[in-house]
Amino acid sequence: MVAAIADYVLQVNYRGYRPDPRKVLSVRRTDRTAWLRNEGIPVRWEVYYYIEGELFPKEGATRLAEGESSVRRAEALVDEVWDQLWAWNGYDFTPTSYGLNKGKYSDEAATSTSDGTQDVVHG
Amino acid sequence: MAKSSNPKSGYITRRFRETGLDVGTIADYLGELVGTDPRNALPEGDNVPIWEAPVVGIASAADPLFDTLAQPHVVGPIHVKADHWLAGAKSVISFFAPFSREIKQSYDRESALPSLEWVSGRLNGEVFINVMRRSLVRFLELRGGRAAAPNLDPAYKALNWLPMWSERHVAFIAGVGTFGLHAGLLTEKGAAGRIGSVVTDLELEPTPRPYTDIYEYCPWMFDGTCGACIRRCPVGAIHAGGKDHRICVTNGDTNIRPEFKEWGYHSCGHCQNNLPCSDRLPKRKGT
Numbered sequence: 001m002v003a004a005i006a007d008y009v010l011q012v013n014y015r016g017y018r019p020d021p022r023k024v025l026s027v028r029r030t031d032r033t034a035w036l037r038n039e040g041i042p043v044r045w046e047v048y049y050y051i052e053g054e055l056f057p058k059e060g061a062t063r064l065a066e067g068e069s070s071v072r073r074a075e076a077l078v079d080e081v082w083d084q085l086w087a088w089n090g091y092d093f094t095p096t097s098y099g100l101n102k103g104k105y106s107d108e109a110a111t112s113t114s115d116g117t118q119d120v121v122h123g
Numbered sequence: 124m125a126k127s128s129n130p131k132s133g134y135i136t137r138r139f140r141e142t143g144l145d146v147g148t149i150a151d152y153l154g155e156l157v158g159t160d161p162r163n164a165l166p167e168g169d170n171v172p173i174w175e176a177p178v179v180g181i182a183s184a185a186d187p188l189f190d191t192l193a194q195p196h197v198v199g200p201i202h203v204k205a206d207h208w209l210a211g212a213k214s215v216i217s218f219f220a221p222f223s224r225e226i227k228q229s230y231d232r233e234s235a236l237p238s239l240e241w242v243s244g245r246l247n248g249e250v251f252i253n254v255m256r257r258s259l260v261r262f263l264e265l266r267g268g269r270a271a272a273p274n275l276d277p278a279y280k281a282l283n284w285l286p287m288w289s290e291r292h293v294a295f296i297a298g299v300g301t302f303g304l305h306a307g308l309l310t311e312k313g314a315a316g317r318i319g320s321v322v323t324d325l326e327l328e329p330t331p332r333p334y335t336d337i338y339e340y341c342p343w344m345f346d347g348t349c350g351a352c353i354r355r356c357p358v359g360a361i362h363a364g365g366k367d368h369r370i371c372v373t374n375g376d377t378n379i380r381p382e383f384k385e386w387g388y389h390s391c392g393h394c395q396n397n398l399p400c401s402d403r404l405p406k407r408k409g410t
Contacts, residue, residue: 044166045387047250057261087277088257092250 001025001034001085006074008036008051013064024048025055029093047092055081144266146330149259150179153218156258163251165243167386171225173248174317177218177255178310180297180330184212184322188296198292199285205322208288209271214327216259217290217297219308220252221316221402222395230396235357237379241396242388252319259321268325284368290318298330301340305352305394306366309340313402315395341400342407349405352394361394 004025012019022038029045042048049055056062056077064073154176157163164170182189184205192202205212222244229240256272263270273279273288280287291308294300299318300310307314338344343353343363353361358378360370371391380389399405 039161041164041170042162042166042247042250046166048162054257054261057264087275088253090277091253091275 001082002071002074002078004034004036005051005077006070009062009064009073009077010070012062013070017060017063019052019060019062021050021052023051025051027089032089047089049085049088055085144263144325144327146179146181146328149181149216149262150177150218152262153177153179153220153255153259156255157220160251160254162254165226165240166247167239167243171240172223173226173244173251174220175223175312177220177316178299178312179216179218180294180299181327182215182217182293182297183329184215186296186329192289192292198289201282201285201287202289202292203287205273208273208276209269209322209324211269211324212271212322213324214329215293215297215320215322216327217294217299217318217320218255218259219294219299219310219312219316219318220248220255221310221312222248227315227396227401230392232397235378236382237390237392237396239383239386239388241392242379242383242386242390245390245392246388248317252317256319256321259319263321263323263325266325268323270321270323270325272319272321274319288320290320293320294318295337296332298332301334302337302344303341303352303400304338304343304350304365305356305361306368307395309400309404311404313404314398314400315392315402340404342405345407348408349399351398352400355393355398357391357393366394 008020008023008025012023023036024039025034026037026046026048027034029047037048039048039050051062061077062073064070157172157174157176163173165173189204192198192204193200205215222241226238226240226244229238231238253272253275256275260270260272274290278287291302291306294308294310295302297320300308303309303314305314308316308318310316334340342349350363353363355361356371358370358374360367360374375389375391379391383389395401
């Protein structure tokens with residue numbers, strides 16, 4: 001994720017600062033690998049988040065300071081949203097709003113836990 | 124196919140910056156999000172839109188009805204109040220997003236199985252409901268408030284189908300709709316949809332509840348007429364007294380999931396489709 005954001009920061013700070021509202025951080029369900037792409041119809045088992053406004057709502061958050069490297073900026077930015085993004089991903093990749101769902105993905109069968117509660121809720 | 128957002132305006136929360144915080148503005152905001160965000164589309168086939176513009180309501184976090192939700196025969200002791208999710212919460216915004224016409228029309232009236240569009244919309248649509256929840260949080264934060272989406276809190280959980288935060292009950296309190304015999308929410312835009320909510324410390328004007336009874340919009344519960352969802356459920360999960368969630372879930376696991384195994388989907392939607400309450404409030408005798 002740092003690499004993807006660093007690449008974005010590098011791009012939008014080339015010859016002046018021009019944040020790109022079309023760029024999104026896409027995350028693949030299978031291994032939660034993140035990469036950059038332009039907005040568009042999501043593909044199966046992908047979720048994505050707009051970098052400007054959604055991941056980083058503060059205007060100018062992706063602007064490089066004098067002498068700052070894109071990786072350094074990306075590390076700071078990712079640090080701000082890492083926990084939140086982890087939780088978002090957890091919910092977006094599960095079948096309902098039931099929660100982080102103990103790591104289950106939407107095509108896995110519901111199982112009963114030792115306390116007799118259901119892991120997955122349908123409906 | 125969902126329209127692409129205007130690249131000049133950026134992520135949708137950047138719009139509406141100077142507008143108000145009344146229910147109409149929030150409904151317009153969510154309506155534009157649904158209408159323009161490219162994520163509101165099925166990843167399969169013709170990429171039809173998943174949701175249409177939602178019904179929105181606002182409740183005061185101090186509404187005494189919230190106190191009742193922890194009672195054993197309402198939701199239960201697991202249910203918490205708005206200030207559990209956000210200290211100092213003053214208002215709760217609830218929205219019901221109806222499934223698109225394309226998805227509802229794909230649902231075969233005669234089949235015991237749902238359509239691919241439905242099962243995909245059910246799961247991929249929930250991802251977009253999360254987009255709406257998060258976007259609403261950003262919308263409120265940009266206006267100087269704090270906000271949280273309870274169902275996206277890592278501490279959120281549900282046990283035996285009883286949630287810490289019931290979107291349906293919250294929607295009822297916020298004036299969005301009443302319950303039906305099938306345990307879904309009946310709204311002015313029907314029952315086929317999903318619900319989300321956000322709590323905020325901004326003081327917003329509550330929406331009047333145009334009903335008093337929790338089943339007021341359901342003809343069966345009102346005068347014993349209709350009952351179409353009883354006949355419609357392919358596994359008999361809905362009966363004269365309500366819905367048996369265990370039968371419903373078993374149907375999802377044993378009948379629906381194997382049929383859509385390759386696709387990775389599993390949700391039935393018979394009790395939300397091809398019924399008098401699917402698209403609108405059902406007619407009752409004398410109305």
